[in-house]
Every structure is written in C-alpha cells, then in structure tokens.
Amino acid sequence: MLLEREELLGYLADRLVDAASGRGSLVLVAGEAGAGKTSLVRAFVDALDDSPLVLLGACDPLTTPRPLSPVRDFSQQLPGLDLERDPIDVFADILERVRHTIRPVVMVVEDIHWADAATLDFLRYMGRRIGDSKGVLVCTYRDDEVVGTHPARQVLGQLAPLSSTHRLHVPALSIDAVAQLARDTSVDPEELMRLTDGNAFFVTEVLASGGELPATVQEAVLARVSQLGERSRRVVEGVSVAPRSLEIAHALAIADASPDDVDAALSAGVLVGDGHALRFRHELARAAVEDALPPARSLGLHLRMLEILEHDAERDLARIAHHAIRAGRSDLIVEHAPAAGDEAAAKGARYEAVKFYRAALRYPEALGPERTARLHLKLGMELRALDRPGDSEVEVRQAIAGFRRLELVEELANALGQLQASLWNLRRFEEGWAAMNEALQLLESLGVTETLGYTLYRVAHHHMLSRHAAPAFEYVEKARRIGEQLGSRTIAWVSLMMEGTTHIVVGDADRGVELLRRAVAEADRMDNRGFVSAGLGMLGSGGGEARRYEVAIEALQRGIDVALAIDEDYTVAYNRSWLARIAFEQGRWDDAVRYAELVERTTLQREGIAYITAMSALGRVRVRRGDPGAVDLLEEMTALSKSHEVQHGWNAVCGLAEHHWLADRPEAAIGDLEFTYRRALDTDSQWARGEVGFWMWRLGRIQEPPDGAAEPFALQMSGDWEGSAAAWREIGCPYEVATALADGPPEAKLEALDILDRLGARPLGDRIRNELRSQGVDHLPPRPSDRTLANPAGLTDRQLEVLRLIAEGLGNDEIASMLYISKKTVEHHVSAIYTKLGVATRVEAARAAARIGVGNRGVTAPG
C-alpha cells in the first residue's frame, strides 16, 4: 500500500505520456533512507502496461563500486549492446535506441548516491540529451547523503537547470498516514511517529516485528530474523554481506542450505526475490543484520564469498576485491585489489582505480618491492589525471626510489618522465627538467627503446610549451625516428601529435590543424581514449591560440565529453577555460562568463593554467564592459602566471594594459607589460608577439610592429586600420574589428560605435564618442542604455525575442529550446513581459505585441 504517494505517481505517469510524444525527461527522486523512494518507483513500474520498455538498474554499496553497474543491468534487456566498447559509445548506443524507439522507455537507476564515476558520466550524458527522446530516466538518491563534496552532487547541479530535468521529493509519512497503517494493531501511532519520524520503511518494519514497540529499528529487524530457523538465518546473514543482492545459488552454497530454507526467509518477508538473486527489502535492513554479525562470523562469510566468486565463470573483479578488503586479509587484498584497480583504470573509472591501488599499497611487504614500486607509479599517474599533481608527485617519487633500489633502469627512466609531467602541473619546471635529463642519460645507455622514444617526445613537448620552434621540431623528429625503428604505433602517434601541436602554435597553423586532425582520427582507430583526449586538447587550445575558432570549439567540446568519460578532470577544466577565452575573443561575453564560472566552481587547482586562463577571460570581459573587479582579478592572474610559460599570462597582462589605457593612466601597466613583451620576443609565437606588441605600441613604448607579429595586429600597428579591420572580421573578433575601425576617420569610428554598443562595450564606446565630439561630429547615436528603452514598452532585446515567439503561439518549452536557455529563465522573461505590458495571459500578450508592432502575422484579435 502506498499512502500519500498518489500525486508523485501521477507526476511520473505524466512524464511517460510526454516521453511517448518525444519529450523525454530525467526525474530525480530524492528522499532520506527509508522514505519509500524504491517503493514509489516500483509502484510506478508495476502499474505500467506492456507498452513501455522498462530497464531496471541499481548502484551498489560496495567499498569500491563496480563500474557502470546500472548500465550492465540495462544490458540484459538490450540485445546487442556491447559493453566492452568505450563507455561513450555505449551511452550513445543506448541514447540512439531511446531516441528511435516506437515504445517509450522507462529507465530506472536506483541509489545514485552510491554511483561510481563512470555511472555518473552516464547520467550526465543521458540527462543532457534525454529531452528530445522517448525516455524517462528515473534516478533515486538519498538527498541527505549527497552533500558537500559528494561526487554525485556536481552532476545533479549540472543537470538540475535543464528544462527536461524534474525533481521529486518523497516526504516522510504524516501522522495520519502512520495512524492508518497502525490501525489494526495495538501500537500507539504517536509513539510510532516519535520512534520513526514517519520514515516509511521504519514504520512498516516496526509494525511487522509485532507486539511490543522495540527500542530501536535495528532491534525490530533483528527480531524478525531471530524468528527464522537456523539455516534460514544463515541464508539471511550470507545475503547481508553481499552488497545489493546475492545469487540464489551462491546463497545456498554459503549457508549450506536448501531451497526450503530460502523460501522460509522469503515468506517471513525478511528477504525478497529479485530474478535469480535474493536481497533485503531495504538497505537499512541489510546494514542492521550485517552490523550485528560477530566479527569472526563476518570474516568467515567474506572468505567463503571470495571462494565462491573466484570459481564463478564471470569473475567480477570489483566484487572479489570488495570481499578481500572486507575480510582484511593482506594476502587476498594484494592478490585481488591491483587487478580490480587495473580494470577500473582501463574503463576510465579513475576514482575507483585509486581506491583499489591504495587498498593494495597498504601491504608493501605482501606485495614485494617491485610490485609496490609499479603500483605507486600507476597510482601516481591516475592521481595526475584527476588533477591532483601534488599527491601524484608523492606516489611517483616512491616508485622512483623503489626502481632505483631494484636497479630497474628503464622503469626508473619512465618514472622520472612521469615525475616531470607532475612537476610541470605543479609549475616546478626546473626540477622537472632535471628529472627529464636524468631520464635521457639513463636511456641513452640502453640503446633504442620505447621509453627513449617517449622521453624524446616529452622533451619536444617541453620546447613546444616554451614556444621554441627549432628544438621542438628537432626532438619530434628524433622521437619519430625511434618510433619507426621500433615499429611502435604509440611513439609514432605521440610524435605526430607533437608535430601538429608545434606547427599550430609556432609553425604553419594550417598544417598543424591537418596533422592534429589526423592524430585524433588515428587515436580513434587505435581505440585509445587517452590519446583522443590529448589530441583534441591540443587541437582545441592550440587552435584557440591561433584563433582558428571553429576547429577549436568543436575539438574542445568533443574533448570535454571524452575527458569526462575517463575522469580526466584536469583536461575537462583546461578545455572549458579555452572555451571561455575563445568566447571572450569572439565577443560572446555571456558565454565566456558562464564557462569561466564553471571552471571556477569545478577546478581544484587554483594556481593551475585552467584557472588562470578562465579567470583572465573573465577579467578581460569586465574590462571591456567597464564592470568592477577587473583589476584585482587580472593582477592576481598576472602574479600567478609569472611562474608559467608566457602564453598562460599574456592575456591577463594585456587585459590590464587595456584597462589602464581606457582609464587614461597607461603608466600603471608598463612594468608587467614590458616584462611580458621581453618574454614574448623570446618565443616564436606570432600571437604573443602580436598582442603583447600591440599594447606596447598602443601605450607608446614601440613605434613599429615587432618581427613576426600576427598579421591583424601588425597591420594596425603599421597604420593600416582598414586591412586590420578586414583581417579581424575574417577571423571573427568583433571587438578587435571596432578597435581597428576606431583608428580610422569619423565614418569608420561610427561603424565601430555600432559594434561596440551591440557588444555592451561601454568604456571604449565612451572613448570613441568623446573623440568624435571633439572632432565636431554631431548626431552621435544614442548610448545603448537610452536605446534599450526606445524598444516598445521598455522591453529588453531578449524580452522582445521572447514576446515575438509568444505571439507566434509557442509554449515556454519550445521557446526555451529555440533560445538555448532554461525553461525557468523563459518563465522569468514571460512574467517580466506580462508586468511591462500590463497583461495576464498569453493571448493578451500576443494582442499587445500586435498593437506595439512586435511579431508580424495573424495574432491581431478581432475587434
């Protein structure tokens, strides 16, 4: 019986009706443990007729969860779904089916507060795309557990604002409902309410224990178990050590029981059947039974489970490792946890891999020195990808010490190369360079090896980062030749990728784009997602630096999807920061702000280049809008960037120069600018020389463009404002177009003003208005603030757009998807429009629109 849940069930049923007509949704069902989330979802599913396809999945409370467990559950009902592929491909396959099915699909994922990282990626992927499918994805979770830094919280935060996302909260039972449940018993409803707080599970459990009201809910659960026979009780205990559920065959084996004993446990209502498995009716009951097990009994059950699972054909490594860890036996942990870690790492479930590796590394004696060193190195590499370079350094150094003692030269050289990578992320370039040189020396004594090829590539990478073309190309070539000698696909790939990257930033950018595209396609063929992510990151950030925006944005967006799927948090943040910088340069300032804020909210490395790149873009938007907070932010980023390569700092420095120039006190910017200019001249980067040089020129420190400055900047510095404006128009930088036009005669300045007013670039607009006035030009266009109000009824441009769509008869959902904004934002615009027009309905709004000349056809009311 489901009391007080009719409204929630009705809501779920409505979502299914919507889904059948192609408006899918994600429904987040929240509530505390035992509130009745599962009962609600099961009641919804049980009441369905045959038309929808129902996929049921759940996350497990394992010490370290099994990657993608709910998707594996789904796959049993999705013939032909190949789980061995890349998770992204698996997700795309499921989405494709949900989009193109005739029947609506109900997908249930229970208990996402226990979800592993890969499952959270699945939810993020589906949640973003489900709106135009025939699916309803229902996720249950304990909202009192998804708090603080819980990994699911970030995902829920990203999905909540979408118009296809719905939230349901399963509240506690009211006293009336509790009284109704207790009607035929001697239990006092008030007492029952006090003991259970209206928690649905507690209420039913207490009532089922019969007779006296127990002191605790745990007591109520144990009372029911104690009424069972000896062997049935052993079955129940066996199921309690298995997270989620236990196969009936295993339950019989672990308890040495007969099917009758299982039936007894089932008919007493302690366990429920779930296909071929047994589970508790609720996780709280399982925990109560497990907690009450004497330690020796618990150990015995875990060991027995290990034995059973090891002989299982499927060999579920995460589950085996879970029992080894719970049994606390070092020999078993070092046997099973590393393999489970490797499996998780291969699937891109890095958080899980880290937990397994750490579990094994607690027992170095049992592992022996060589395995210990290798595990430290693997752990270090996972931690670096998780954007934790400091923790990574600690592990890699342990590995280095181990390999040194064991005199494993090639492994040592490889680990030194990894150390350099972690130190680079920590901005300790000198130390990293020393580690790299040691690695090279060690390797040269060993002849031609894969590790030598890889290290030469890393050296090339280092020169590319310093924006020095000649040595970067030289080492790329050395690495490429080693790859050829060895026939190594890996070395061939990294060489190709680095050659493309070097070209895009300090060589022939077109050639760079071509080589990097080839590298990404090759990585796709190799089915190596780490390489795909690396290639896309280089194409995106390098393409952004070379102002090849279209190529760059496409690469960055795909790069984010791939990096999310393999937990490369560092790459996700860095790609997003480049989306912010590009949006800034393209004059899409609202987007730039959104990306920058997203990086700020999600990145852990407050001194890293992702943070600096994103915050520099935000600071520059403030400068160009004339908003406060620009100087502090840009000065902070300038200071942070001094220990980084010049390309990570020149944006903040140029932003400060621009701000001080607009404020007519250029001298405040000179110190940092000259320092950065000297650094820029020490590179082969035309865009560094161009932009930093431009501000040196603008502030009167140089008269001619520096050699090798990027063309649009060089043209303007040479006095060719027209050529410069045309070049910027071609690239797609409207603010720079206006900057160039502003150097021209009054007609060009007026054109610049038009661009700047549309961008909302007040300070430069004011400056140009003053110049025009002093040149005696009358009839200046009104300032944008005055013009906004020239709009009918004082509506903003956005509101006019929304009103036009209302007048065309569109609903809020459609408007939201047309304007790429959330439904909630549309609702706010609509209510603002109603207020300004003094109307209360859509029909009235459409009439008012016709009256004031907004919208054009067919909405004029009769009369």
Added chain:
Amino acid sequence: MPRYMVERTFPGGLEIPTTTEGRKAMLGVVENNTVEQVFWVQTFVTDDHSKTFCVYDGPSPEAVRRAAELNGLPVDRISEISVLDPYFYVEK
C-alpha cells in the same frame, strides 16, 4: 559579499504605482534576484524618474547583470562601492 551601485536610465520615466500591481512588480524583482543570489538593498530615483541608482549586494557584477536581464531592467554602469560616513571625521 561585495556591494554594487547599478545605474539605470529610463528615458520615459519609471512609474511604480503604490497598488497591488506595483507591489507585485516589486516582489517579482525580488524573487527573480534570488535566482542569481543577488539582493536589492535600496534605490535612489532622480526627480524626473529617468535615472535610478540601485544598491545591490551580490557575488559578482556578472550575477547583477544576469538578474537585470531576468527583470528586464537596463544597466548603464555597475560600480563596486563602499560606505564613506561623514560623521566618522567629526570629533566627538
């Protein structure tokens, strides 16, 4: 949380009647502001009602801009401000 002064221009003049309608409009602004976590402290209006100076607390100038967009209000300029109290300088 920083405090901002938001300058707005209403060429046609701003009219908010002291009626249910006016009250509704005010509450609408306050409710919209919560979406961006910005708080409207108070507003000074020029005699001809064509310019307003609104004091806002908020996490960033960008949040203040987004709230203005939700409310359909123009923004001329946002400045970060602090209080200068003249009587602080007076001897007691």
